Amino acid sequence: MTIHNNRKLLSTHSFEEILEGVQPMITSILTKLRIYKDYDYYRQVASIAVWRAWLKADPSKGQLSAYIYSSIKGEILNELLKEKNYTKQITTVDDETLDHLRSEFEMEENNYPQSSNFLECLMSQLKQVERSILLLYYVEDFSDQEIANVLGCSIVASKKSGRESSKN
Numbered sequence: 001m002t003i004h005n006n007r008k009l010l011s012t013h014s015f016e017e018i019l020e021g022v023q024p025m026i027t028s029i030l031t032k033l034r035i036y037k038d039y040d041y042y043r044q045v046a047s048i049a050v051w052r053a054w055l056k057a058d059p060s061k062g063q064l065s066a067y068i069y070s071s072i073k074g075e076i077l078n079e080l081l082k083e084k085n086y087t088k089q090i091t092t093v094d095d096e097t098l099d100h101l102r103s104e105f106e107m108e109e110n111n112y113p114q115s116s117n118f119l120e121c122l123m124s125q126l127k128q129v130e131r132s133i134l135l136l137y138y139v140e141d142f143s144d145q146e147i148a149n150v151l152g153c154s155i156v157a158s159k160k161s162g163r164e165s166s167k168n
Helices: 015-021 023-032 039-056 064-089 095-111 115-124 128-139 144-151 155-167
Strands: none
Touching: 015 023, 015 039, 023 039, 023 064, 039 064, 128 144, 144 155
C-alpha cells in the first residue's frame, strides 16, 4: 500500500498520513467482507485497528502495510463475531409483542390475590402439623432433627410431612 505520492508506508510517517494512505485498503476489506450495514461503524473499527498497528509496528518484522491489512481484517472479523454472538443471545422484541406480554402479565396479576392473602389461604389448607413443620423449617430455620424433637416425632416423619406440605 502506498500513500498518494507513491511513498511506501513507513512507521516513521505520522498516523494521519498512514490513515489517509490506507483508506482504499479499508474500503477494499469492507467490500470483500460484504459489510453493508453499519458501514461507518466498521470503518471506525478499521481506523482504530490502523492506529493500534501503527503503535505496535516493528519494521524488522516485515512490511507495515501487510501488518496493517491483517490488523484491520482481524479487528473487523472480531467485531462481526461479537455482533453475531450478541444477536444469538439477545432477542429483540417489537413494541406490539411487548404490549401483548405486558397485558398478559397484568391479567395474571389481577387473577391472583395479594401474596400475603394467597399464602394465608394456602397455609389454612394444611394440617396443623404440616403448618408447624413449614414455619419451623423456613421461618425459624430449624434443622430436621430439631423439628422432630419439638414435634415429638421421628426425623423421617417430619421430613415426609414437610415435603408433602411443600408440594401442596
